[in-house]
Amino acid sequence: MTRATTVRAVLAAAVLLVSVLITLTMSPRLGLDLQGGTRLVLQAKDSATTKADRESTDRTLEVLRQRIDSLGVAEPTLTRSGEDRIIVELPDVQDPRKAAEVIGKTAQLSFHAVQGPGTEQEKGKATGLTLPDEEGRPLALGPARLSGAGVKDAGASFDAQQGAGWTVALDFHKGAGRDWTRLTGEAACHPVQDDRRRVAIVLDDQVISSPQVAPSVGCNVGLPSGSTQITGSFDADEARNLALLIKGGALPLPVEIVEQRTVGPTLGADAIDASAQAALIGAAATALFITFVYRLFGALAAVALAAYGVISYAALVALGVTLTLPGLAGFVLAIGMAVDANVLVFERAREEYAERPGRSLRSAMTAGFRNAWSAVADSNVTTLIAAGLLFFLGSGPVKGFGVTLAIGVLASMFSALVIARALTEIASHSRFVSDYRGVNGIARPGRVRTWLTRRDPQLFRSSRRWLLISTALIAVAVLGIVVRGVNLGVEFTGGRLVEYSTSRPVDVETARTALAGAGFGDAEVTTAGAGDLSVRTGDLSNDEEHALRAALAEEGGHTTKVRDELIGPSLGDELRRNALIALAIAVLVQLAYLAVRFRWTFALASVAALVHDVIVLVGAFAWLGRTVDGIFLAALLTVIGYSVNDSVVVFDRVRELWAKARRVPVATVANRAVLQTVPRTVNTGMGALFILAALAVLGGDSLADFALALLIGICVGTYSSVLTAVPVALVLEKSSKAPPPARKRAPRRTSGAGAKRRDPLDNGARV
Numbered sequence: 001m002t003r004a005t006t007v008r009a010v011l012a013a014a015v016l017l018v019s020v021l022i023t024l025t026m027s028p029r030l031g032l033d034l035q036g037g038t039r040l041v042l043q044a045k046d047s048a049t050t051k052a053d054r055e056s057t058d059r060t061l062e063v064l065r066q067r068i069d070s071l072g073v074a075e076p077t078l079t080r081s082g083e084d085r086i087i088v089e090l091p092d093v094q095d096p097r098k099a100a101e102v103i104g105k106t107a108q109l110s111f112h113a114v115q116g117p118g119t120e121q122e123k124g125k126a127t128g129l130t131l132p133d134e135e136g137r138p139l140a141l142g143p144a145r146l147s148g149a150g151v152k153d154a155g156a157s158f159d160a161q162q163g164a165g166w167t168v169a170l171d172f173h174k175g176a177g178r179d180w181t182r183l184t185g186e187a188a189c190h191p192v193q194d195d196r197r198r199v200a201i202v203l204d205d206q207v208i209s210s211p212q213v214a215p216s217v218g219c220n221v222g223l224p225s226g227s228t229q230i231t232g233s234f235d236a237d238e239a240r241n242l243a244l245l246i247k248g249g250a251l252p253l254p255v256e257i258v259e260q261r262t263v264g265p266t267l268g269a270d271a272i273d274a275s276a277q278a279a280l281i282g283a284a285a286t287a288l289f290i291t292f293v294y295r296l297f298g299a300l301a302a303v304a305l306a307a308y309g310v311i312s313y314a315a316l317v318a319l320g321v322t323l324t325l326p327g328l329a330g331f332v333l334a335i336g337m338a339v340d341a342n343v344l345v346f347e348r349a350r351e352e353y354a355e356r357p358g359r360s361l362r363s364a365m366t367a368g369f370r371n372a373w374s375a376v377a378d379s380n381v382t383t384l385i386a387a388g389l390l391f392f393l394g395s396g397p398v399k400g401f402g403v404t405l406a407i408g409v410l411a412s413m414f415s416a417l418v419i420a421r422a423l424t425e426i427a428s429h430s431r432f433v434s435d436y437r438g439v440n441g442i443a444r445p446g447r448v449r450t451w452l453t454r455r456d457p458q459l460f461r462s463s464r465r466w467l468l469i470s471t472a473l474i475a476v477a478v479l480g481i482v483v484r485g486v487n488l489g490v491e492f493t494g495g496r497l498v499e500y501s502t503s504r505p506v507d508v509e510t511a512r513t514a515l516a517g518a519g520f521g522d523a524e525v526t527t528a529g530a531g532d533l534s535v536r537t538g539d540l541s542n543d544e545e546h547a548l549r550a551a552l553a554e555e556g557g558h559t560t561k562v563r564d565e566l567i568g569p570s571l572g573d574e575l576r577r578n579a580l581i582a583l584a585i586a587v588l589v590q591l592a593y594l595a596v597r598f599r600w601t602f603a604l605a606s607v608a609a610l611v612h613d614v615i616v617l618v619g620a621f622a623w624l625g626r627t628v629d630g631i632f633l634a635a636l637l638t639v640i641g642y643s644v645n646d647s648v649v650v651f652d653r654v655r656e657l658w659a660k661a662r663r664v665p666v667a668t669v670a671n672r673a674v675l676q677t678v679p680r681t682v683n684t685g686m687g688a689l690f691i692l693a694a695l696a697v698l699g700g701d702s703l704a705d706f707a708l709a710l711l712i713g714i715c716v717g718t719y720s721s722v723l724t725a726v727p728v729a730l731v732l733e734k735s736s737k738a739p740p741p742a743r744k745r746a747p748r749r750t751s752g753a754g755a756k757r758r759d760p761l762d763n764g765a766r767v
Helices: 003-025 054-071 096-104 174-187 236-248 265-318 325-337 340-355 361-393 397-428 431-435 447-455 464-483 508-517 542-556 569-597 600-624 630-660 666-698 700-723 725-735
Strands: 037-044 077-081 085-091 109-117 130-132 138-147 151-159 165-172 199-203 206-209 228-230 255-263 495-502 524-527 533-537 559-567
Touching: 003 265, 003 397, 037 054, 054 077, 054 085, 096 542, 109 174, 130 206, 138 174, 138 199, 151 236, 165 174, 165 236, 174 199, 265 325, 265 340, 265 397, 265 666, 265 700, 325 397, 340 361, 340 397, 340 447, 340 666, 361 397, 361 431, 361 569, 361 630, 397 431, 397 630, 447 666, 464 600, 464 700, 464 725, 495 542, 508 524, 508 533, 508 542, 533 542, 542 559, 569 600, 569 630, 600 630, 600 700, 600 725, 630 666, 630 700, 630 725, 666 700, 666 725, 700 725
Parallel strands: none
Antiparallel strands: 037 085, 037 255, 077 085, 109 138, 109 199, 130 138, 151 165, 165 228, 199 206, 255 559, 495 533, 495 559, 524 533
């Protein structure tokens, strides 16, 4: 073995060893859509005295953290998103009603002197001056004398001796305690049973208690801080929640729930099992296919593929990446795409054998890795761009998909360029492997390449016909968008989508009738697979959702909420706007990168193919009536990366061949380049299709649309990268005055200290 091979082998072994140790000793961090729970997105609003900026939102977050810790939720997560949003994740919380009530309340607690009875006309007006007391009688209140911020501690207790039931004891800070003593002392100056002897405790413009100051308290003496109790008709839960709100403090800012997602634990477990089965079946099919095509070296690439799976999983665990459902699908998808670099190298090595049959296997493999490097680098960079856009412009689970995809790309490059190369270089040193072409799988050109060489089809003799076909596809897609319309998910429109599982089968019409009878006539009811029901409505509160579930339970028996998504209208508008911005930025970034790496004609042609794929995919979903949501956006941006990936490989070959034959017409060069890259395109696409087919069949409802979008996108992207991008480039080249690309000059070999280092596989002999 050469020194470089030894270094690669040692590095591969070290990385694999560390990855195996991480896999065996650490557990992945699962998102709520896999482990079950509730995710809330809170929007902070400006108050009369405080602006919703980064600092005040951080203070609000800390108050919320105290409240949630008091709820006893295991391992809650609170993070600020942007300037004025807070993301709250509550594992294992399936009924978000109580949590939302405690979290979302502004808890503006204040203490007022009662000035006397109010008037009936003013009753119910939340003016802060006249409010109904516990019995509904209006009270005229003075200005707030102190706020909940002055409360040091609050606790609920049951007073059995006095018969007061559940009470809440208050303890004030030093300054607020003096204000409280002064307030109760002034009230004690009025006669017993006089309303003015009462003190009103107001929470969020509601009088929760307005007790009389005890007769034993003297005028201007007042109550000390530690002996104050709020009494009322509280049960245990109400008293504890009130104490929790007061102790947690008043929120610096009022908050509004703009997004709420609840996922049942069984749905997450089913998704993990389905994804694991899809990964195993798809990876096994991909390994068998690549072994069939490339024999021994294909089997070695399959070993590197397994190593890739271990390395990328270990990286996800070690970095603490939250593994969401789309992220899990991205991890499975990346397995199929990981063979791309190996296929590129093997096909370039086959070309070296075809051009120079007498060269050694080692020399052909070295040339294959060298010649494939630019295409491998460019294609992976374009995929990383798509992953970066998913992370920076996406939200929630889409971000997780972007992170997983990026880690998968980097791990696949290491797998192909280090592990697979070390294995193939070690194997190529064997005389048995080198001498028997049927064993190594590289010395023979392959059936697809042989067939294309024999037929030599002239694909671009009339390139405009391909453009007409592409235009027809776009027209059909646009017609579907106009006629059928795009079925936007609640993420983009706002509203609520809930999936239920019933113990007895309930058909859609029966469910619609039951919901209409309960007052939910505008609810859209559809099936959600496995007999579940999906209900989509507009604005629906948690209490209304509880009533909706009860109406379904009358027909279906025991009804379990499987999934619950609530998106506010403002957030829906924002997500829809961000999705369009993400697509626009994706197109511009890809155009800029390709313009730098290639000719401007190639860059525009690649972007034209990219736009073609986006329109056709959206149109296909419109015709099929499938939902376009955040998961679809993740699939769409992945298709963009895949489409540009294929175009890069084709144009990289066009540039290389054109530089060697500058006087040959570009259409002839492009035809030859396409025929040479078709085997790579077919073999890489098959690897991804095996995985996606397994996801579509085994992934269930949660992954079916995602897999379907990628299946359509990869098929359309494979077509457009050859039969749309290349014809567009040929049309543009007719108006371009730029000369053909210059051929790279091989450096001269000289003697002495400045001599170029010879390839270790080259013994220097020449004939």
